[in-house]
Amino acid sequence: MARVFVDGRAVEAAIAVRQAVQADGHEVEFVESVRELEGRLGGAAEVALVLTGPPGESRAAAMRGLFETEIPRPPVLGLTEETQPDARRQLARSFDLDEALALPVDPDEVRVVLQTHLDRYDLQRQTGIIGRTEAVREILERVHMIAPVMSTVLLTGESGTGKELVARAFHRLSPRRARAFIAVNCAALPESLLESELFGHEKGAFTGATSLRRGMFELADGGTLLLDEIAEMPLPTQTRLLRVLESRRFMRVGGDHEIQVSVRVVAATNRDLRQAVETGEFRRDLYYRLNVLNVHVPPLRxxxxxxxxxxxxxxxxxxxxxxxxxxxxxxxxxxxxxxxxxxxxxxxxxxxxxxxxxxxxxxxxxxxxxxxxxxxxxxxxxxxxxxxAPVVDAGAGSIPSSPQLAFVFRTLVD
Ligand SMILES: Nc1ncnc2c1ncn2[C@@H]1O[C@H](COP(=O)(O)OP(=O)(O)OP(=O)(O)O)[C@@H](O)[C@H]1O
Ligand SMILES: [Mg+2]
Incomplete structure (x- = not known):
């Protein structure tokens, strides 16, 4: 359940919003000003925003102050007389709103849009994946949908785009969250070491194997295993991995019995795996096996x-x-x-x-x-x-005023 603050000055709209939102079990409070809102929240980090009509400079400054306290921030939705979707999008963007809805209030639209943004906010808080673009929204949605299942996921994207963060999000949002999340960098080890890292080895399996060692597949049992830089995995290891993905069974290096595990595998790469398949560096069947579900993280530019x-x-x-x-x-x-x-x-x-x-x-x-x-x-x-506007705090960069913006409300999740 969320606490939803509604600008109480546009009475008719406020009441319509309250009815719609309360029907979903949320708690609604009317507020008349930014100050009142701040007071009501007792100066807590989580603050709500109210705007009616064109904001003056002082209100814009207060708004900036509120915006700066929390990232991700709770959803801020606006209501506007503007009927054109494009114009509303523009308006939302210039006021840094999550969305601007058209007046008169459509209760179903308000409920659906509010819930969508609340869910997204919750996902951002749980995963630490920050962003305002459609690309990030899509990633969050896919993570949300795919996380609960066991399917193997392939994460692609340039270096530094956040693949590991996304892999951890898959783990955190899954029923496996209480068990281990383990990341193995497939590029860091030569073939023999990588095999023993992944699958473990028995005592005496090779010179230097003085004791039994469990591999990452065993340690990640019940949890999630990230195979990072999968494109660099040597071909023989790829063959073994394919078999494990198909049966969830494997033998330790030098072992003579199979071990069964329940491991969710997430593979990541900053290379074009399809191309690696074409050049023979990567097994085609493994590529198809990994690519069941693909999440691409686009470059920041x-x-x-x-x-x-x-x-x-x-x-x-x-x-x-x-x-x-x-x-x-x-x-x-x-x-x-x-x-x-x-x-x-x-x-x-x-x-x-x-x-x-x-x-x-x-x-x-x-x-x-x-x-x-x-x-x-x-x-x-x-x-x-x-x-x-929301970033600067050097006195410049005021928020543009808009006569169409009638009404804004902001929500907080407890
Ligand atoms: N959307 C995001 N929100 C917040 N932090 C992010 C986001 N994306 C990436 N980061 C941060 O950027 C850094 C790099 O991300 P990460 O290690 O996940 O990238 P990567 O794609 O795995 O890179 P590489 O291919 O080099 O391994 C991390 O500190 C991560 O927390
Ligand atoms: Mg990484």
């Missing part, structure tokens, strides 16, 4: 709208960790980070934010705090005002 929320998340994480007071990013600095191409994807962004949090002399990251190679790189992209 193809989902730049995720950059601002990721930045905020990392700033808050690292300023806490390094005990530094950080207020945010100057708009020009954000612009540079939006324009950059991020060949190292989210990992590169995360590392950069950590170093800037440690090294920047002030409490706001300025363009001159960004390393020159990033300042000069990248293409130019025109961001929408919403890209800037």
């Amino acid at each position: 193809d989902r730049r709208r995720d950059i601002p929320v990721l930045i905020r998340r990392f700033i808050s994480e690292f300023s806490r960790q390094h005990d530094r007071e950080f207020r945010g990013l100057a708009p020009e600095a954000l612009q540079i980070l939006l324009d950059y191409d991020w060949p190292g994807n989210v990992r590169e962004l995360r590392n950069l934010i950590e170093s800037m949090v440690v090294l920047a002399p002030g409490s706001v990251i300025r363009p001159e705090d960004i390393p020159p190679e990033i300042r000069s790189g990248g293409v130019s992209l025109v961001p929408s005002p919403a890209h800037i």
Whole structure:
């Protein structure tokens, strides 16, 4: 059940929303101002937002303050007189809303849309997968759908895009969560060692095998095994893996009896596996076996709208960790980070934010705090005002006003 804060000033709409939302068992509270809302929440980190009509600068500032406290943040939905879907999307984007719905209130639409966003919020909190783009939403939805089953999953995507994070999400959202999650890097070991790493070995199986050793398949029994950099797995090991995937049985190296396990396998690669199949480096049958369910994590440069929320998340994480007071990013600095191409994807962004949090002399990251190679790189992209507004805290970047925006409510999950 969620606590839903509704702007009480647009009375008719507010009542319609309350009826719709209460029918789903949520608790509804009316609020009249940002301040009232803050007071009602007792200055807690989780705050609600209310907007009616065009926000003035002070309200915009309050809004920014509220937005900055929490990532992922609870859903914020708006109601508007605007009837064109495209225009509503634009409106939602410029006010940094999750969605803007059309007036008059359609109770079923409100319920469905609210539930969708609440579910997504919950998933983001559980998995730590942050993002505002359709690409991230799709990943979350697929994880949600596929996590409970046993099927093997293939995760593809460039280095640093978040494949391991997604693999962990599969584990966390599955009935296996209480058991082990184990990651094996298939590129890190030569063939013989990799086999014994995965399947274990009996005492005396080879020179140096002085005692019995259980492999990762055994240790991950009941849980999840991530086979990272699967494209680098030697062909003989691929053959053994295929058999294990088909029967969930295997023998330890040097062993003479089969061991049965229940392991959910997630394989990840930053290479094009199909191409590896064509060149004979990867077994075709194993590829088909792994590729039953594929989740692709796109590069950061193809989902730049995720950059601002990721930045905020990392700033808050690292300023806490390094005990530094950080207020945010100057708009020009954000612009540079939006324009950059991020060949190292989210990992590169995360590392950069950590170093800037440690090294920047002030409490706001300025363009001159960004390393020159990033300042000069990248293409130019025109961001929408919403890209800037919630991130900056250097006095600039006000939220644009909109006469159409009648009503906004924000929800909180207990
Ligand atoms: N959507 C996201 N939200 C929050 N953090 C993210 C997100 N995507 C990636 N990260 C963070 O970025 C870093 C790199 O992610 P991860 O290790 O999962 O990438 P990877 O795809 O496995 O990379 P590689 O191919 O190099 O192994 C991690 O610290 C991860 O927590
Ligand atoms: Mg990885």
